[in-house]
Amino acid sequence: MKKTLxxxxxxxxxxxxxxxxxxxxxxxxxxxxxxxxxxxxxxxNDxxxxxxxGGQWKxxxxxxxxxxxxxxxxWREFQxxxxxxxxxxxMWSGETGPQDEVAGIEQAIAEGYDAIFVNPSSIESIIPxxxxxxxxxxxxxxxxxxxPEEHQNLRDFFCGSDDxxxxxxxxxxxxxxxxxxxxxxxxxxxxxxxxxIKRHDGFxxxxxxxxxxxxxxxxxxxxxxxxxxxxxxxDFLVRHGDAINIVFCHWDNGASxxxxxxxxxxxxxxxxxxxxxxxVDGNRTGYAQVRAGTQALSVGQxxxxxxxxxxxxAKTMLxxxxxxxxxxxxxxxxxxxxIDSFVEPDW
Amino acid sequence: MTDQLRLKSFNLGKFVIEYLVFIAIVLLxxxxxxVEPRFLSAENFTNLMRQFGPLSFVALGMTFIIVGGFIxxxxxxxxxxxxxxxxxxxxxxxxxxAILVGLALGAAMGCLNGTILIISGASTQAKxxxxxxxxxxxxxxxxxxxxxxxxxxxxxxxxxxxxxxxLGSGMLGPLSVSFVVFLFFLTVLYIFQTRTFLGRSINxxxxxxxxxxxxxxxxxxxxxxxxxxxxxxxxxxxxxxxxRVSVTTPTVGMNYERDAIMAVVVGxxxxxxxxxxxxxxxxxxxxxxxxxxxxxxxxxxxxxQEVVRGAILVIAIWLDHRRQ
Numbered sequence: 001m002k003k004t005l006x007x008x009x010x011x012x013x014x015x016x017x018x019x020x021x022x023x024x025x026x027x028x029x030x031x032x033x034x035x036x037x038x039x040x041x042x043x044x045n046d047x048x049x050x051x052x053x054g055g056q057w058k059x060x061x062x063x064x065x066x067x068x069x070x071x072x073x074x075w076r077e078f079q080x081x082x083x084x085x086x087x088x089x090x091m092w093s094g095e096t097g098p099q100d101e102v103a104g105i106e107q108a109i110a111e112g113y114d115a116i117f118v119n120p121s122s123i124e125s126i127i128p129x130x131x132x133x134x135x136x137x138x139x140x141x142x143x144x145x146x147x148p149e150e151h152q153n154l155r156d157f158f159c160g161s162d163d164x165x166x167x168x169x170x171x172x173x174x175x176x177x178x179x180x181x182x183x184x185x186x187x188x189x190x191x192x193x194x195x196x197i198k199r200h201d202g203f204x205x206x207x208x209x210x211x212x213x214x215x216x217x218x219x220x221x222x223x224x225x226x227x228x229x230x231x232x233x234x235d236f237l238v239r240h241g242d243a244i245n246i247v248f249c250h251w252d253n254g255a256s257x258x259x260x261x262x263x264x265x266x267x268x269x270x271x272x273x274x275x276x277x278x279x280v281d282g283n284r285t286g287y288a289q290v291r292a293g294t295q296a297l298s299v300g301q302x303x304x305x306x307x308x309x310x311x312x313x314a315k316t317m318l319x320x321x322x323x324x325x326x327x328x329x330x331x332x333x334x335x336x337x338x339i340d341s342f343v344e345p346d347w
Numbered sequence: 348m349t350d351q352l353r354l355k356s357f358n359l360g361k362f363v364i365e366y367l368v369f370i371a372i373v374l375l376x377x378x379x380x381x382v383e384p385r386f387l388s389a390e391n392f393t394n395l396m397r398q399f400g401p402l403s404f405v406a407l408g409m410t411f412i413i414v415g416g417f418i419x420x421x422x423x424x425x426x427x428x429x430x431x432x433x434x435x436x437x438x439x440x441x442x443x444x445a446i447l448v449g450l451a452l453g454a455a456m457g458c459l460n461g462t463i464l465i466i467s468g469a470s471t472q473a474k475x476x477x478x479x480x481x482x483x484x485x486x487x488x489x490x491x492x493x494x495x496x497x498x499x500x501x502x503x504x505x506x507x508x509x510x511x512x513x514l515g516s517g518m519l520g521p522l523s524v525s526f527v528v529f530l531f532f533l534t535v536l537y538i539f540q541t542r543t544f545l546g547r548s549i550n551x552x553x554x555x556x557x558x559x560x561x562x563x564x565x566x567x568x569x570x571x572x573x574x575x576x577x578x579x580x581x582x583x584x585x586x587x588x589x590x591r592v593s594v595t596t597p598t599v600g601m602n603y604e605r606d607a608i609m610a611v612v613v614g615x616x617x618x619x620x621x622x623x624x625x626x627x628x629x630x631x632x633x634x635x636x637x638x639x640x641x642x643x644x645x646x647x648x649x650x651x652q653e654v655v656r657g658a659i660l661v662i663a664i665w666l667d668h669r670r671q
Contacts, residue, residue, distance in 0.1 A: 067487075067598040072496020191649040219649045222602055226592045227401070234394040235643035238385050253498055253594040260593060264397075264516045265390060285500050285594050292502075347497050 057115065057318055059311070060108040061091040061143070062101050064121035068223065070281070070303055071119065073347035074143070077307040078117070085311040087115075098125035105129040108138065115139035115314040117307075118155075123147060123194065130154040139317050141310045144303075145194050152325070156317060159309040159327045161301040163198035164205070166331050167248075170278050170299050171206015173333065174246055177276065177296075181211025182245035185236045187229050187258055188219035189250035199250045199280060215240045220254070230257030237265045246276045252286030252298055255279030259294045271296035271336070282334050283347050290334055300332035300342065364669055368613055368630050372637060379641040386644055393518070395640055396526040401426075401588040403529050403632045405603050406610040407536055408580025410628045411573040413611050414540075416553035416620025418472050419577050421460055421479040422607060424486025426600025429453045429585035431490045434499045434595055442508045450582045456486060457578020461571035470556060472620070483604070490597040498596040501589060515590035525587050532583065536576075536625050549573055554621025609656070610635045613663040617670065634659070 061078050063071045075091050082089045092104025101120050108116050109132055116138055120126040123145065130147075133140050134154055144160040146152075174184065186203070189196035196219055216236055220228040229249060236244065247262075249255040255277055259269040268274030270293055279286050282300020289295035306329050313323040332342050363370065379386045405422055412419045433449030440448070460482055469475050501508055517524040540546040551559040552569045560566050584603065589595045614631025616623025638659070642652045 066491060066496050067596070067601075069497045069596065072491070076495065216646065218643060218646075221649045221653055223598065225599070225601065226594045226596065227588060227599070230592055231394075231398050231639065232643060234398065235391075235640055238388060238391040238394060239383060239644050241385075253596065256500070256502075256594045257592050260516070260591075283498075284503065285498065288500065288503055 056086045057088070057314070058111070058113045059087045059089050059115040059117065059314060060104060060113050061089060062094075062104045062108070062116055062118045062120070063091065063143070064094050064101070064119055065223065066091075066093045069283070069347055070144075070301075074119075074303045074307055077304050078311070081304075081307055081311055085315045087311060087314070094121045098122040101126055102129040105133055109133055109136045113138055114318055115141065117141045117143040117159075117310045117314075119143040119145050123151075127151055127154065139314050141314060143310055144301075144306060146326075157310075157313050157323050157325055157327060159306050159313065159329065161306070161329050161331050162202075163195045164202035165328070166280055166299045166301070167199035167202020167204075168206040169202075169331060169333060170199075170248060170280065170297065171203040171208075171212075173206075173297055174212055174248070174276070174278065175207055175210040177271075178210075178212060178245065181213065182276075183213045183215045183240075183243050184246035184248055185215050185233075185240065185244050186217035187232050187236075187247060187249040187254055188217060189254070190223050191219035191221055196250055203248055212246070215243060224251050224254060226253045226257040228257075229254035230261045233258040233261035234265070237261060237267070242267075244275055247278065249277065249279045252279040252281040252283050252289070252295070255289060255295055255298075256285050259289060263294075269294040282332050282342075283345050287334065287339065287344060290336055290339055293336060296335065298332075298334040300334050300345070302329055302332065303347070305329045364666055365615070367666060368615065368634055368663075372630070372634050375634070375637055375641050379644060383644045386641065389521075391640070391644075392521075393523060395636060396523040397516075397591065398640060399529065399632065399636050400523075400525040400591060401584045402603065402606050402610065402635065403629070404532065404580045404584035404587060405607040406628050406632050407532060407625050408577035408584075409604075409607040409611050410614075410616055410623060410625050411536075411540070411549055411576045413608070413616050413618060414553045414620060414623045415549045415569060415573040416472060416556060417464070417475040417570070417573065418608070419460065419479045419574065420476060420604050421456070421482040421486060422577070422581050422604040423598075423600035423602065424483035424488075424490070425453055425456050425578055425581040426585040426588065426603055427490040427597055428456070428486040428493075429582040430589045430595045430599050431493050431499060431597055433586065434501060434504070434589060435493065437501070437504050437506045437508060442506060442510055446510070446586055449586060450579060453582020453585070454575050454579040456482075457575040457581070458571055460578065461574030464574070465567050465570060472618075487598065487600075494597045496597060498594050500594050502593045511586075511590040514587060515592075525590070528583075528587070532580070533625060533629065540624055545569075545572070550621055552620075606635055606656075609660045609663065612667060613659060615667075615670075618664065618667050631663075 061075055066072050078089050094101035098121050105116060116133060130140055131154060140155045142155045142158040146158045147155055188200055218232045247258050249258050258277055262269040262275050269277050277295045278297045279295055280299045282298050286298035290298050309327050309329060316323050334342060385391060429449040429452055432452055433445045436445035436448055460479055464475055464478055467478060469478055514524055519527050548564045548569055551564055552566050556566055588599060610631035611628050612618055613634055614627035616627055
C-alpha cells in the first residue's frame with residue numbers, strides 16, 4: 001500500500017514538473033533521468049544509479065533492458081553482491097536501443113572503470129564499443145549473452161547459462177517422457193533474439209533421432225509478451241486440436257499464457273493426462289506452475305550465480321589471476337519431483 | 348456513353364477506397380477458410396472474440412483522440428501502470444475496489460495528458476506526439492519502479508479474483524464476456540459521439556480547431572475530455588488484459604499504441620482529424636485481429652507478420668491521403 005502511494009506521489013510530482021516546465025515546445029520528463037536513484041531497477045540510460053559505498057574497484061553493468069525482469073533481477077543481485085567482492089557498480093540499460101549500451105560503455109571507459117559486464121540487445125552493434133573498452137584496458141565480461149566466435153577476443157570471459165543446452169535438456173527430457181513418440185508445438189521467444197534462436201536449435205538437437213514430431217512453431221514479435229504467447233497457443237489449438245501432446249515455450253511467463261489458453265479450450269495442462277508444458281527461466285511463475293502441476297518442467301537459469309561468477313572472475317583478474325574464458329552456470333531442471341531441492345527464486 | 352462509363356469506373360474506385368478494409372476482411376476470411384477450414388470453427392470464433400479484447404478498448408479511446416485532431420502515444424505507459432497498480436492493490440483493498448482505482452487512475456492520467464498539452468501550448472498533432480511519448484515513458488518507468496522490474500502473477504495473490512476470471516475467460520451464451528463489455532462501451536461511445544453536442548464537437552474541433560473556437564466550442568475542454576476518454580479506455584484495456592493473462596509484466600502495454608493507431612486509421616478515420624467514428628474503428632480492429640489470427644493459422648512466421656502489419660499501416664495512410 002505504502003509503495004502504491006509512493007508511486008502515485010511520484011507520478012503527481014513528475015507530472016507537475018512536466019507541466020511547470022511547459023512552454024511552446026514539448027518538454028516531456030524523461031523518467032530515466034529522475035528515477036534511478038529512488039529505484040535502481042528503473043531504466044537508467046543516461047544517469048546510472050548511485051554506486052554502493054566502500055568498493056575499491058568500479059564495475060559497470062551494461063544490459064539490454066530493465067523492462068526485462070531477469071535483467072532487473074540481475075542488476076539487483078549485482079548491487080547486493082558487489083561490496084562482497086570489493087566493487088562499486090553502476091548500470092546502463094539499452095531501453096531505447098543499442099546506442100544507449102554503446103554510450104554506457106563509452107562512459108565507463110571515460111570514467112576509468114575497471115570492469116564491465118555486458119548483456120547487449122544487439123551483439124553486432126556493440127562490437128566497436130567493446131574494442132574501445134579492450135584498448136582502454138577494461139576487463140570485459142559477457143553476461144548471459146556470448147559473442148560470436150570471431151569476436152571472442154574482445155571479451156575476457158563469459159558467464160551465463162547455455163541457451164542451446166537449455167533447449168537441448170528440454171528436448172532430452174521430452175524424449176525420456178515420450179519414448180514412443182509424440183507431437184509438439186513451439187511458442188518461441190522474441191523473434192531473432194539470441195536466446196530464442198539457441199533454445200529453438202537446442203530443442204531440435206535434444207529430440208534428434210527420436211519420434212518426437214514438430215507440428216508448428218511460432219515466435220512472438222515483441223519482448224517476450226505473455227498475451228502474445230497465449231494468442232499463438234489459442235491459434236495452435238484451433239489448427240492442431242488434440243494432436244498436440246507437448247508445448248515447448250521459451251519462457252515461463254509465456255508458459256502461463258499457454259496454460260491459460262489450454263485450460264480455456266477445455267483441455268488440461270498436466271504432465272500425466274493432459275498437454276505437457278515446458279518452460280524456460282525458473283522464475284517465480286515457473287515454480288508456481290510446476291508446483292500446481294500445470295507445467296511439467298521449468299529449465300531454470302540462476303542469475304544470482306551468473307552475477308556472482310562475473311564478480312569473482314573480475315576480482316581474480318584484477319588481482320593478477322586468470323579465469324576460464326567460458327563459465328557456464330548449470331541449469332536447473334525444475335520438476336514436481338525436484339522442485340524442493342532448489343532455492344525458490346524471487347523474480 | 349463514354350461519360351457514363353467514366354462515371355461508373357470513378358464510382359468503383361471511390362467504393363474501393365471507401366470500403367477497402369471491408370473488402371480486405373472478406374477476402375482474408377475466404378482465403379483463410381479455404382487454406383485452414385478450422386478457421387470457421389466455434390473454438391476459433393471464441394478465440395477471436397477474446398483476442399479482440401484489449402486492443403478494441405484502446406482503439407475506441409484512440410478514435411476520439413484522432414478524430415479530435417491529436418494523437419496519444421502514452422497508451423503503453425498508461426496500460427502498464429494501471430495494470431500494475433490495480434493488481435498490487437488487490438490484496439489490500441479487494442478486487443473490485445482495485446479495479447475501480449485503476450479505472451480512475453486511467454481517466455486521471457488522460458486528464459493530465461490533456462492538461463499538460465494545454466499548458467504546453469500544444470495545439471498540433473506533432474507536438475502532442477512528443478509530449479504523450481514522454482508521458483508514456485513516465486508512466487512506464489513508474490510501473491517498473493513499482494515492481495522493481497518484476498512481473499505480477501494474479502494466481503499468486505492471496506485474494507481471489509472471481510470477476511477477473513469471468514472477464515478473462517467467461518462466456519455469456521455464444522459471446523465472450525469481454526466481447527459483451529466491448530459491445531456495451533461501443534454502444535455508449537457511439538451514442539455519445541453521434542447524438543450529443545459534446546460528441547459532435549470533437550469532430551468539429553478535429554476538423555478545424557480555429558473555426559471550432561470561433562463558433563464557441565470549448566476546445567480546451569474538448570482536449571481534456573478526449574484524453575480522459577482515451578486514458579479511461581486504456582485502463583479498461585489494462586483490466587481486460589490482466590483478466591486474460593495471469594502474468595502481468597510492467598511493460599504489458601507495449602505496442603498497443605501502434606496497433607490502436609493502425610486499427611483507427613485502417614478503419615477509415617482520418618489522421619488529420621474531424622472525420623471518423625467508433626464503428627469504423629471496429630472494422631479496423633477486426634482487420635488487425637483477424638490478420639494476426641489468420642496468419643498464425645496459415646503458419647506465417649512472425650517476421651513476415653510484422654512486414655504485413657507495417658505494409659497495411661502504410662496502405663491505410665495512403666488511402667487516408669487519397670480520401671482527402
